[in-house]
Amino acid sequence: MTATMFGPFPRRQAPIVLAGAFLLAGAAHAQSPAPFTSEHSARGVVYNMTFGPPIGAPQDGYGMGIADIDGDDDLDLVFLGRPDGLVGVYENNGLGVFVNRSAASGVAISPSGAGVALFDYDRDGDLDLLVAQRYHPTRLYRNVGGLAFADVSAGAGLGFTAPVTGVSVADFDGDGWPDLHLCVYSTEVPDKLLRNLGDGTFEDVAAAAGVASLGLGYQSVWSDHDRDSWPDLCVSNDRGVGNVPNQLWRNDGGSFIDVSAPTGADVSLCSMGIACGDLNGDARPDYYFTNLPDPEPPLFGVNPLLLSAAKGPFTRGEAEWGVSNLRMSWGAVFWDFDNDSDLDLYVNNEFQPNALFRNPGTPPMADIGVSMGVAGSANLSFASATGDLDGDGDLDLVINNYGGPVRLLMNQEGSRRNWIRLRVAGEGRVRDAVGASATLVAVGPKGEERAPQWREVLFGGNTYLAQNDPTLHFGLGDATAVASIEVRWPAGGAVRTISSLAINARWTVHHPSRLGDVDGDGAVGSLDWAQFAQWGLGPLQPGREMLDFDGNGALGAEDVDAFWQRASFARGDLDESGSVDAGDLAQMLGSWGSKGSHADLDLDGSVGAGDLAILLGAWGG
Template structure:
């Protein structure tokens, strides 16, 4: 009897008790998001640039406390900024804020690179990238040339991330490069074995197309950057088709590392060795291949402490006929492929792109959303269980390291079929329920809102750096509530070429207050905040000492 009671108590700490079933609906049309974003041919694609698609981002550009939406476009359209008007309505302000554009936009990442209190944007392109400085929350100025970020040639830039690699308070910039692409010299569909999918001729690549190198720009602290790719070791690995980018302190040494999902080649883990130097350790640390030693077709990437062990694990989306891959962090920065054990190994017909861990039911366990869509529209002619447009997948975290696919019961928004690419998660109306923005090929974006209400409580934390970079990118938060501790980090970029909410959302289940919040700032400062009310947004400034809920907020360095 005592053993039975003990097992029940342990299970109560591990397994979510709520039978709650979410219902997600696509509210994009009634929110005012009706613009089609072109990305190459609809029924066939001649070149690989038409297949990789574009990202999407949440950014509160005017500091009004509401997340705005930035959607990227391929050639023939413009990127668009939508201002959040409240009440789940958006207004297109692209022209008035100076963000009209042209060309093949790929990825977006956000961060306050000049520490002026307004979040800036970096957009990657096939061609020349663009750095947009936020001028007082009113408009953006293209400062690419002034910032010394003009590239020496046209490049196929993809994922990006602002990251403070030496914790000097200035955000540096990592940019992934997919391959060298020139339409004039690229073979036509069906021209060689790399230009077929099964029995049909498709656009060529990435195999057979030349590799390119990844780039690290160091922030000089005066509004300019310098190329430190060689000096840092970032450019050393060669022979990789780089796409999604993820930053995080994976080995617990207080320095941000960089993970890159690579297509048909081993994925990369740049481990920060300090003093501006990185070493690539993807193979050594177990995140380059799957459990069978195969280099997968990596696309999107996300990280979370999904198992509650205090360490950031990595999820990577891949191509059809492959498993999506979950790498569990052993606690020392090395990883095990636990995809099958976690229940994530059965959806092999999908081509996965944007992905994000998030807690949809506020039970304190990070769930997982993944969007899909084949690279080749021509697959529909095969009449197989493979489609160009496909549904998203929602996995519920069951605790104990296990997930369950609940897509069929999660509402029409999850089951809508699109050829999706970028995905971003954020709380648009500050109600503790996270929305999902999705960039779809040659369609308007999707905006998935949870119209049902989960029973769990929550807190949304906004960090403001003072000695650290203003965006607090790289800060780690350890939160304790209801007897459980969770961790997360503020990061720029991620998912697939996209930018999520820079604020950190924590579900706390049945707990009615947050007992303790410990922040490890990039500067090295450790700050502790205690006894906080839940179901609200909490703003914490680095090093501040003030009264909140009649308790002193203190800070100290270790």
């Protein structure tokens, strides 16, 4: 786990708040949320969406992406939709201010851009870019560093022309390589399931997998509907009445079974965006679909909310939760904007103000979009995405609008309520564990355990044509500590339980296979031990989490023992000669009394008698 602490804009170093510490008064939980502020111009983002789209461009919105593209621990931005087709690429300077890198990005003009995906298709440690287009070739760009990309579409088996809309990413077959689902808005050309072959190429296996839908697909999302650790596929289809309704396929270890009808997912409507998340707190994904405001059957003008159940079909919950939203709506996203530990809902509406439904913990939710400054005017608003752009501990909101600029709506909740953020890394050197999940239990100011929060690592979906920052964000309200976090890797992968993490911090949770391997070279060797010795024991600090073998939020004797059980050389073999001998003794004596030396075998802070005893005890080994 790698942790980074951020302060408000401009960034300042913030202290780590250890488990059990008390940061915010309990009254903070009862505070009304602070309104958002519109700051796109002040933060360097000037990207105007076209009104009356150019020839051959879609009439139903353009996508965007929020992610750490350049690996410097802050969030960068990608936008589609300018009249000239220029793809907007903006680099975060670390202070939440953005530098326009569009002209030199290497991304081609995309006049009919639709969905965006930012994912590490080649597993080289950085995020690559997929730009879907309705009337032009869909293209894949490899990240070559410095916010620059190289077009690899032809060699990768993409570059085809089809009316592609929404995009989502998952490792559906559990082979460790991220795959793609592309929605195709056509009754003649099926949706595409592009399996990553691991050699830089993809093959379309939609027909063989049984998911080659001929619905008018707008957006898909991969989510573990049945909680078996395999990503299931949900697709939102337009014009479901008379065509193909919405669909849900259960993933049975890499093969798919259509469970749309028995689960009740096959709602027929003019379905567009999908919000996906655990709204009611039962550790299962719920789905919210956007719709047209037709008051007549069969559409009934509502946005259906499908609440998952452990057994049996979905329960319709839009009326109970107050989110029917009788408006023409497109994008929708579940997010905890007020850091109070439950998910809220933002909805993009066309010709009417957007809606922000705040979750009080129990239904119904109330639309507070106007008072929060996020409703906008009655314009063409299609897509939105969320992420902590300024690193202050809350989720900000980015919205695209026809006929106006992209808007950056900055959240002011980070200093008012507690939070914690997790990036779940994949196995080995895989950057992100796409499809992993985490269950967090927080501790209140009186020591009481709070209700669990469950989140999934989603790349695409929980929005429309866009990608949110895939980092897992947990609002904690007035909770003062984390009791436990259970992380599950996808496809029947590993499970880790972590406790006592500092709150108000960002952490990266590493797969068990990475533990001890500080430098990420695939082995636990002398350089890793040298780093361990330099850091020493004590409370967990940023960048040291791969040494916390027992996951207790501190580096201790148990972690030292676990390190040596995994190490590729014997304890005391300081020169890695294959045995503990005079050469190692000479190194130790030469380091006698020094601090932070790799000869400090007991990690007591200096090289001394205890280390000599360990070395002599291992002599000849």
